[in-house]
Amino acid sequence: MSAWKTEGIANLTGRRMVVTGANTGLGFASASTFARAGAEVVLAVRNADKGRAAAEKIRIDSPGASVRVGLLDLADLASVRKFGEAEAGRGPIDVLMNNAGVMLVPRREFTVDGFEMHMGVNHLGHVALTALLLPALVAAPAGRVVSLSSTAHRVAHRLDPGLNRTGQYAPMRAYGQSKLATLLFGLELDRRLRAAGSTVTSVIAHPGWSATELMARDDHPGLMTAFSRKATAIMGSSATEGARSQIAAAVDRSIPGGSFIGPALGLRGRPHRSSMNSAASDPISAAWLWDVSNELTGADFGLPAAR
Structure with missing residues (x-):
């Protein structure tokens, strides 16, 4: 992969991109970049x-941008279903960016459907959404799922x-x-898509150390959370910089x-193939x-097991 910047990306006119958690941080930076390049952005x-x-804000920055807002609460599978069915009915989707998330929730909380909040929002909600939108991704020339x-x-x-x-x-x-x-799920999704001979691909990205609003929800943080928030505010890269990897992946x-x-340097730098732990x-x-994620969410991908 060559050196890559968000500036000067290929024209995206005619492509539809769905970005979860797009009102702030990494999601907003990604959506803004796609809209500036001519994509229809949800x-x-x-x-x-x-x-x-x-x-x-995006329309002010990019007059004539095609931007639409859709309501999606990843902590509520009924909301995921409503959004997913509506968007799937609008035609092909070129990129689904599963960006939204929660971080360092101070005490164990549960979603509407009884999942632990981190697991429910960051993982299970996106699993359900991806399954619902897969037919629209298949309908695109080369659909792609990007998970954060x-x-x-x-x-x-x-x-x-x-x-x-x-x-x-x-x-x-x-x-x-x-x-x-x-x-784990993003890698397994790609294996199963390849086993099915699908034109859709699954790529996973991470922003390195990026200063976003994920940790801003706790007014009385513990020592570890307070330290993480302070260090990130001082040393973390901007959301625009942090979003480079997921935009490149898309x-x-x-x-x-x-x-x-x-990021090539681990915490910051140009997009690069990253290493992962053995787990x-x-x-x-x-x-x-x-199997467990599909059972818990009722998701039906219709994809064979990877060989």
Whole structure:
């Protein structure tokens, strides 16, 4: 993969991109770049007012941009289903960017459907959404799913069989588990797409150390969370810089399916093939997670097991 910048990417006119969590941070930076390049961009957001404000910012920056807001709450499978069915009915989707997430939730919380919040939003909600939008991705000339993981997957030395629901709770551990699940699932999705002979590909990206709003929800953080927030604010890259890897994963067709893309220097730098821990490259865990995730969410990909 050659050196790559968000500036000067290929014209995306005629392509439709769906970006979850697009009203702020990495998602907003990605959506803005796609819109500037001429794509039709769907901002999939939980808060309609924030979504409309983000859309207006993009239109001011790029007059004539094709931007639309769609309501999506990844912590509620009914919301995922409603959004997914509506978007699938609008025609082909060239890129689904599973960007939205939560980080370092201070105490164990659960989604509407009873999933631990990190696992439910970062992983399971996106699994359900991807399954619903897969037919629209197949209908595009070369659909691509981009899932956002993190270097924090490395804190998870093996996948928790309880998916964070039980046992001792630690915010960083729960977050790392969800990002390990994202990486495992994204790799398994690509293996199954290839086994099916599909033109759709799955790529996973991470932003390195990026200063976004993910950690801004706790007014009374513990010592670890408070330190992480402070260090990130001082040393983390901007959202625009952090989004380079996921934007490259979405539009650079020299990047093959099954790739894990992140900053070349680990925490920052140009997009580059990134390494992962051994837990993330375990196909047995990935196959188990695939089955469990589909069962929990009711997702139906219709894809054969990878050989």
